[in-house]
Amino acid sequence: MSVKYIPVQWNxxxxxxxxxMLAAVAAFLWVFLYVTPEVLSHERAINPxxxxxRAFGACAFMMLTVILCIGPAARLDKRFxxxxxxxxxxxxxTTFVAITHSGYxxxxxxxxxxxxxxxxxxxxxxxxxxxxxxxxEIFGIFALVCLMILAATSHDFxxxxxxxxxxxxxxxxIYAAYFSVAAHVSLxxxxxQQNHVFTVMFxxxxxxxxxxxxxxxxxxxxxxxxxxxxxxxxxRVGDFREGYAKIAKLASGDRVAVYLMEGKLSAISNACAHxxxxxxxxxxxxxxxxxxxxxxxxxxxxxxxxxxFTEKVPTYRVRVxxxxxxxxPDANPPGTYVEPVPLPEPEPELPEEGVTT
Amino acid sequence: xxDKPFFVGYLPAPGPLRTFLLTICILLIAGLGGAGFxxxxxxxxxxxxxxxxxxxxxTVTGVVEMTPYPVIHVVEGNDxxxxxxxxxxxAGGKAGVDGRAMPLNGQLAQVSGVVLERGDxxxxxxxxxxxxxQAAEGDAPQITPEPQGRWQLTGEICDGKCLAGAMRxxxxxxxxxxxxxxxxxxxxxxxxxxQPVMGEEFLLVIGPDGTRLPREAYDYVAQFxxxxxxxxxxxxxxxxxxxxxxxxxxxxxxx
Numbered sequence: 332m333s334v335k336y337i338p339v340q341w342n343x344x345x346x347x348x349x350x351x352m353l354a355a356v357a358a359f360l361w362v363f364l365y366v367t368p369e370v371l372s373h374e375r376a377i378n379p380x381x382x383x384x385r386a387f388g389a390c391a392f393m394m395l396t397v398i399l400c401i402g403p404a405a406r407l408d409k410r411f412x413x414x415x416x417x418x419x420x421x422x423x424x425t426t427f428v429a430i431t432h433s434g435y436x437x438x439x440x441x442x443x444x445x446x447x448x449x450x451x452x453x454x455x456x457x458x459x460x461x462x463x464x465x466x467x468e469i470f471g472i473f474a475l476v477c478l479m480i481l482a483a484t485s486h487d488f489x490x491x492x493x494x495x496x497x498x499x500x501x502x503x504x505i506y507a508a509y510f511s512v513a514a515h516v517s518l519x520x521x522x523x524q525q526n527h528v529f530t531v532m533f534x535x536x537x538x539x540x541x542x543x544x545x546x547x548x549x550x551x552x553x554x555x556x557x558x559x560x561x562x563x564x565x566x567r568v569g570d571f572r573e574g575y576a577k578i579a580k581l582a583s584g585d586r587v588a589v590y591l592m593e594g595k596l597s598a599i600s601n602a603c604a605h606x607x608x609x610x611x612x613x614x615x616x617x618x619x620x621x622x623x624x625x626x627x628x629x630x631x632x633x634x635x636x637x638x639x640f641t642e643k644v645p646t647y648r649v650r651v652x653x654x655x656x657x658x659x660p661d662a663n664p665p666g667t668y669v670e671p672v673p674l675p676e677p678e679p680e681l682p683e684e685g686v687t688t
Numbered sequence: 689x690x691d692k693p694f695f696v697g698y699l700p701a702p703g704p705l706r707t708f709l710l711t712i713c714i715l716l717i718a719g720l721g722g723a724g725f726x727x728x729x730x731x732x733x734x735x736x737x738x739x740x741x742x743x744x745x746x747t748v749t750g751v752v753e754m755t756p757y758p759v760i761h762v763v764e765g766n767d768x769x770x771x772x773x774x775x776x777x778x779a780g781g782k783a784g785v786d787g788r789a790m791p792l793n794g795q796l797a798q799v800s801g802v803v804l805e806r807g808d809x810x811x812x813x814x815x816x817x818x819x820x821x822q823a824a825e826g827d828a829p830q831i832t833p834e835p836q837g838r839w840q841l842t843g844e845i846c847d848g849k850c851l852a853g854a855m856r857x858x859x860x861x862x863x864x865x866x867x868x869x870x871x872x873x874x875x876x877x878x879x880x881x882x883q884p885v886m887g888e889e890f891l892l893v894i895g896p897d898g899t900r901l902p903r904e905a906y907d908y909v910a911q912f913x914x915x916x917x918x919x920x921x922x923x924x925x926x927x928x929x930x931x932x933x934x935x936x937x938x939x940x941x942x943x
Binding site: 367373466 | 694695696697698699700701705708709712713716717718719720721722723724725726727728729730731732733734735736737738780781782783853855856857860861862863864865866868869870872873906907908909910911937
């Protein structure tokens with residue numbers, strides 16, 4: 332969290348994250364570029380330009396696959412949350428790898444003709460009416476444009492400028508890019524493969540993304556299934572733990588995080604003002620709700636970040652009905668103070684008849 | 689809410705989480721390295737085609753024939769290229785030599801350049817300007833095409849230059865746009881037959897009545913197709929006059 336914009340707010344965890352990411356990318360490229368040519372028993376080597384293009388293209392696909400697996404993995408198992416922390420650096424790096432891939436392709440396949448290579452890219456193959464032989468490059472171009480938009484708007488300045496909801500929606504372009512890459516690969520290199528190892532790896536990667544997203548969606552759905560009504564039920568009194576939240580999904584689709592702090596309940600929006608991170612999956616640190624994604628903090632009673640920060644999230648009214656904690660679905664304006672509601676002692680469970688305690 | 693350690697980006701990672709994160713880091717690096725190996729080692733053989741710079745510059749004299757793609761029928765060869773050989777010509781990059789060859793059609797000419805070779809497929813990338821292709825003194829023998837009848841063939845239309853070794857791999861659907869660019873630049877198109885035709889795997893493919901390969905055929909470039917057409921022998925080169933109306937996609941098992 333910040334009150335000014337600088338290119339990157341480095342800290343030790345970000346350095347570590349980037350070092351690991353770059354090491355993984357370097358490992359992929361080094362092995363592909365310099366180890367596998369020794370293994371291939373071809374009479375004549377693949378052109379270096381094509382070999383390089385394949386290496387960077389395959390690397391971009393793998394990176395994109397990893398990036399898209401992080402989100403649902405973190406929803407299913409919160410130990411993966413740290414991988415979300417600097418994911419945008421991973422994304423920007425993927426864009427550079429993809430640009431390198433496109434550079435090799437442009438300067439090899441589309442070069443050396445009388446027409447400009449960018450023009451050639453658009454008109455060389457116009458067989459749009461067929462699947463086999465379809466100009467699959469168009470999918471690659473679309474995916475690259477999406478990645479460049481995401482990389483260019485990844486900075487917090489754009490988050491603030493566009494507002495988090497719009498920024499978040501814009502960054503759903505990552506899914507369009509991934510589907511486009513899948514089409515690009517399926518209609519391109521997969522059509523020519525005699526050795527199907529790459530095909531199997533491609534399908535396994537895509538399947539991992541799809542399965543993880545479905546699993547995370549089902550987990551969210553199951554969690555929200557039992558909660559409905561004008562005042563939305565959140566959880567039983569005994570379910571709350573000091574410093575942590577229970578999340579309720581409202582009929583509108585919005586989520587509310589109800590926190591227990593110092594024995595009192597307060598409710599704020601589950602969406603962090605930074606990147607819509609899940610505040611309810613965070614915890615209270617130094618009397619402030621702390622977002623699990625990037626550590627943005629809020630006073631749970633007012634939804635306001637501590638001075639000098641200016642972020643605000645909506646708050647909600649809370650009540651306790653019997654043994655059930657409920658939240659009203661109408662959000663208060665961001666930053667509105669709401670008096671916390673004391674959490675009653677949970678009712679002791681009565682022993683069954685005939686059972687002595 | 690669980691008691692699991694809570695990570696805040698700008699604070700040191702909680703102790704219990706460190707082992708997990710270290711494992712993930714190692715798996716990520718090793719996993720991507722392993723993926724790089726599997727993907728890189730799974731690449732198919734691009735074939736034996738190549739520029740034969742090791743042969744050195746080749747200079748021969750022969751009769752130029754516009755078929756309509758420029759072909760030279762060698763009259764005076766050298767150690768490597770013998771009289772009676774016929775081969776296609778191309779310029780540097782994705783360009784043919786039609787402009788230079790057309791005025792020499794039916795005449796004796798000297799050609800000089802570097803050879804591209806892929807098995808029986810021979811092509812010469814001629815040098816620029818007159819150094820590459822110039823009129824030669826002497827009488828040009830008549831080249832008489834020999835009709836070989838109508839054939840149905842199965843295989844793939846490629847651009848001759850990339851196929852012959854300018855690019856490895858130089859065929860297939862991933863290479864289709866490049867092949868189209870070459871053909872648009874007047875590089876001679878080649879049909880790679882699945883079965884040898886009179887001992888030849890590669891045929892120069894042209895349009896009906898001695899015209900260039902029609903644009904309609906470009907949709908089928910790099911695809912596995914079957915089609916019919918007349919074959920004629922020009923020197924020792926087979927030329928297939930493809931009948932566009934008979935082109936159909938073939939099953940991979942068809943031969």
